[in-house]
Amino acid sequence: MAYPFFDIETKWQKYWDDHETFKTDDSSPGPKAFILDMYPYPSGAGLHVGHPEGYTATDILSRYRRMKGYNVLHPIGWDAFGLPAERYAMQTNIHPRITTEQNISTFRRQIKMLGLSYDWSREINTTDPKYYKWTQWIFLQIYHSWFDPRSKKGRPIQTLIEELERQGTKGLISEEKFSAEEWKRKSKKEKHDFLANFRLAYIAEIPVNWCEALGTVLANEEVAEWTEKGYTVERRPMRQWMMRITAYAERLLEDTKELDWPASTLEQQRNWIGRSEGASIKFKVSSGAESHGARGAHSKLEVEVFTTRPDTIFGATYMVLAPEHPLASEITAAEKKKEVEEYVKQASMKSDLERGIEKEKTGVFTGGFVINPATNKEIPVWIADYVVMGYGTGAIMAVPGHDERDFAFAKEFQIPVVEVVSPKGSSTGGNVAHEAFTGDGALVNSANSDVSLNGLNAEEAKRKITQWLEKEKIGSGTVQYKLRDWLFSRQRYWGEPIPIIHLEDGTMKALSENELPLLLPDLKKFQPSGTTESPLALAAEWVNVVDQTSGMKGRRETNTMPQWAGSCWYYLRYLDPRNGNAFCSPELEKKWMPVDLYVGGAEHAVLHLLYARFWHKVLFDLGYVSTKEPFIKLRHQGIILGEDSRKMSKSRGNVVNPDEVVREYGADAMRLFEMFMGPLEEMKPWSTRGVEGVFRFLNRVWRLYVTEEGALDSAVKEMPVSPELELIFHTTVKKAGEDIECLHFNTAISQMMILVNELTKSDVRPRQILEPLVLLVAPFAPHLAEELWSKLGHKESLAHEPWPVYDESKLQKKTVEVVVQVNGKLRAKMTVALDTPEETLKKLALAESNVQAHLDGKQVVKEIIVKNRLVNFVVK
RNA sequence: GCCAAAGUGGCGGAAUUGGUAGACGCGCUGGACUCAAAAUCCAGUCUGGCUUACCCCAGGUGAGGGUUCGAGUCCCUCCUUUGGUACCA
CATH class of the missing domain: 1.10.730.10 (Isoleucyl-tRNA Synthetase; Domain 1)
Structure with a gap:
């Protein structure tokens, strides 16, 4: 008969609950262990077998650590804002709060059923106003901060204002320059707009990924997920909240070195940040197509490009601008206007994805030219969608001889190819006529009256040409990142409201701390607003406000935060989950951080884990947390497949409940x-x-x-x-x-x-x-x-x-088994006393009959004897 | 295409610094118990050969080379699978 597991399990689960066996006492003795699971999104389907895998792993470690005398913090909560609950509400008009509560009860029951030793007194829920008050509060800290590149730190925006009042833009990197006096003379709106260029949270008009079916925009990182599910995503310019995560690119990259994370996850984060070193170089625009060939007739217009191969500049035979490039129309010659406009229009309707799918290079000649500063020759300027506006400067110098994409384009449009790098060992490099050579070699055809790169390898040439560019003030060594700023707003109801009011004078006003939480208004219907605004736009009473201090009319921000917001800091709330005065007390933060072990799915390798690191670094800079990284050690649980070794799915009928x-x-x-x-x-x-x-x-x-x-x-x-x-x-x-x-x-x-x-x-x-x-x-x-x-x-x-x-x-055995090999092949096993000396081992080995049989008639040329392990005779 | 990880019996998987390949579990085979079955227990189970024999021989960790007395483990080339990424200049 099987043991009575049902009675036993219900009995002890009740016992643990009644006795609060796993409640963590902050003041308990013993070294701390903060063992964290990625909290679940409580979906309507309930737990699947993948959840218990990671949860059991951390539970085992938690229980073990408690028995080893550690003070263990092992909490759980709910990542409960999000699109599925809202979509369900759109269909049924049942408030997402209700379905969310039901789903949480199911999850809680199932998790308790597994006997996981969580401290339930610390349970959190991102949709609880007492929780999202602090999500909004952190948003405001970010909004009220700027990144100071001199100290490479986030600082309160007030420090920037004080600096502007003191010395204007003197010490700052800013397109707009002014003195302290000029700053003081600026209007409220002018100051507001200027500061927006620096805030870590800001509004920008950018082309976004709009999904009509979902009625919302998606972050770049999210697009793949939804297009895989069959949704279509189009690009469309919209005013959106952004987070200046790019300011932290270098630190996010640098600090990966200190993390004990799976190598593949670190790699993914590094690739996502995508650091590349190169140079930005300014190309002067020739003054119109008529002047083609006429040297020296430069206009004042310049186009800046970014390249990782400045060493190949002598081979740059044309330039390409992204279709969205701001100078595209200015460079275009009058007779080409129509053609160019048509191409730009076509390109703008294609999503990044569509552009990527098309293998064939397309483009259009603008009729304009720029001067290659190295050769001092005019080169044509093209517009092509293989260059994207979002990276670098949105313009490239094209070197068809040494870049595959440029080569394909040059072939398509019969643009000359010049060889400037010759593969080592081959004197005639004529192969650039057939394909681009992207490897290292010796520079050729790369000299002007002032500088010569000929004979150098790529690295030497890069250094030399960069120095020359800097000396001539036409370029400089720069670092570029693939990482883009984080699109932070969603046109949804079921998310944290952004605590900002748009005033009638065009400025924004952030709510003060005592106005938080800004509660979500109750809605009767959850359908999209029909415009590009969120359903919140329909809650007129909630949206329209009058500012108490200025008396101005205002409109609340109707976008809400993305689902990632709540998960960017939830681990901190566990430390002090009922604190009404702070997101977490500094003492408890110091006691428990960082997280000692974090376990969750590899699907969060870039999204959640990068965003959380970013918020944590901002909080660190502002002095709210004491560690620069939140999760020191990370592990992923693997995916559990169905019994048929295929991915579990309802349609395959292989889901295990x-x-x-x-x-x-x-x-x-x-x-x-x-x-x-x-x-x-x-x-x-x-x-x-x-x-x-x-x-x-x-x-x-x-x-x-x-x-x-x-x-x-x-x-x-x-x-x-x-x-x-x-x-x-x-x-x-x-x-x-x-x-x-x-x-x-x-x-x-x-x-x-x-x-x-x-x-x-x-x-x-x-x-x-x-x-x-x-x-x-x-x-x-x-x-x-x-x-x-x-x-x-x-x-x-x-x-x-x-x-x-x-x-x-x-643990010490009295006897050990020692194997005897002849020429590395196992011939006998002997059981001997531990630490039998080598000489004795040899004697015993030679006495084995099977060993003798294999040594017979041969000459032993070498003996390898490893105590307690083996004897090996090498024979001829 | 590029980057990363991984390929071991019928299956999931074990194997310190290079030192007895296949632990443990599943499945399978035989046996005990039983009227019978379930449950449980015992024995066997990499492949091939030889044999009275759990004695011995040969082969064997995706493929092919290499280093070594000795390679699943280290090095090179290739193949396959999985994950990520894809005009990022």
Whole structure:
């Protein structure tokens, strides 16, 4: 008969709840361990088997750390704003708050059913006004800050205002220049607009990814996710809130060095930030197409390009502007106007995605020319959509000889190709006629009266030409990032309102702290507003306000924050979840941060994890948190596939429901199986047989202690322990502990199975082994372990019992097996006393009959003897 | 295309610094218990050969080379799978 897992699990879950067994006391002794799960989005479908995988892993570590004397913080909460609840509301008109609450109850029930040892008193919910008050508060901190490039830090905007009042724009990088006096003479609106160029949160008119079906814009990072689901996304210029994450690009990149994260995730973050070194170079525009060939007739107009290959500048035979480039129309010759405008219009209707799909290069000649500053020759300016406005300067110098894209374009439009890098070892590099050469080599054809790069390799040439450009004041070495500013507003109802009022004089006013939280108004309908505004625009009473101080009329911001906002800082709220005066007290922040282990899905490798790092760095600069990184150690759980080794999906009918598994085999079996399947990070298929396997193991454990009648078995008693059993036991204690520390749960479990198999063989079972065995099992199968612990006569939960200690001396075997090889092939095994000297090993090895057979008639030329391990004879 | 990770029995997966490949589990085969079944327990299970024999021989960790007394592990080339990314100049 199977052990009564249902009764046991309900009993102990109630016990833990009633006794608040896992409530964290901030003042408890012991080193701190902040063990964090990525909190779930409570969807209507309930938990799937992927959730318990990561959650069980952190639960095992948490329970283990408690037994090792750590003060453990292990919280959970709900990432409950988001589009699915709102879409459901659009269809049913049921308020998202209601569906969200229902979904949370389901998730909470399911998570409790798994026996996860969360401190439920710290449960958080991003849609709770008491929570999102602080999301809004952090938004305002960001809004009220600017990035000072001199100290590379975010600082309060007030420090910028003071500096402007003191010395104008003297020490700043700013297009607009003015003195302190001029600043003071500026109107409120002028000052407001100027400061907006510096704030870390700002509004900009940018081409965004608008999804008509969803009625909202999407961040660049989100587009792929929704287009995969079949939604269409178009580009459209709109006024949107942005976060100046690009200001932090360098630090976000630099600090990845300090993170103990999966290599692939770090790589993805680095690629996303996309740092590249190169030079920006100014090209003077020739004064009109008529002057073609007439040197010196330069206009004042300049086009700046960014290139990572300034060394190839002598091979730049044309220039390309992005269709959106601001100088495109100015450069275009009168007779080409119509053609260019037509092309730009076509390009603007295509999304980035469509542009990418098209392999063929398209473009149009503007009729205008610029002067290549290295060769001093005129080169034609083209407009082509293979150059995008969002990166670099939106303009390139095209070097068809040494760039594949430029080469393809030049071939298409019969533009000359000039070789300036010759592959090493080949004197005639004529191959640039057929394909671009992008490798390193020796520079050729690269000299003017002032500077020569000929003969240099790429790196030397880059350095030399950059120096020359800087000397001539036509360019400089620069660093570019692929990272763009973060599109922060969404045209949605179910998100945090942005606490900003747009006043009738065109300025914005941020709410003050005591006006927070700015509550979401109740709506009767949740359909999109029909315009590009969010449904909030329809809540007239909420939207239209009068500013108390100035008496001006105003309109509240109707956009809401993206779902990422709440998750950018939730880990901090766990530290002090009921604090009404601060998002978190500084003392508690110092006590618990940083997060010691963070476990969650790899799908958040760039989005959540990058945004959270960004907010954390801003909070760090402003002095609200004490660590520059939030998550020191990160691990991902692998995806669990269906039993057929394919991705789980309703349409394939291979979805495993945790409720059913728990009903059939119990939560302990479910937990144990998910950990036994294989390494945490790997993708692996579900197996019902496998669950049965670990279920059998749990039953074997049960029967070691308990009779058919449910009483403690009389076979369990104090008795001498055989050295063999002792060895296995101490090995198990050691291995289980070490494996839990490095999250190798599958091997920890197999070792426990070995011990249990050994104990099963015998009719009498030493209590000195069985007691600690319960403690070893406890992190994995806590319900079963608690029940056995109480059957052994203990009155209290084992949650804080000390973890068993192994005895190093008991790990020493008295005898070891030594293998004998001849020419590296196994020929015999000998069991000998530990540390048998090498000479003796050799004698014993030579005495083995099979070894003799293989040595017969051969000459031993070498002997390799490794104590306690092997003897190898090399023969001829 | 580029970047990253990974390829081990019928299956999931183990294997310190290079030192007995296949731990543990599943499945399968045989046996015990049973009227029978389930459950449980015991034994076997990389492939091929030889054999009375769990004795021995040969091969074997995606493929091919290399280093070494010895390679799943280190190096080179290639193939495959998964994840990311894609005109980012």
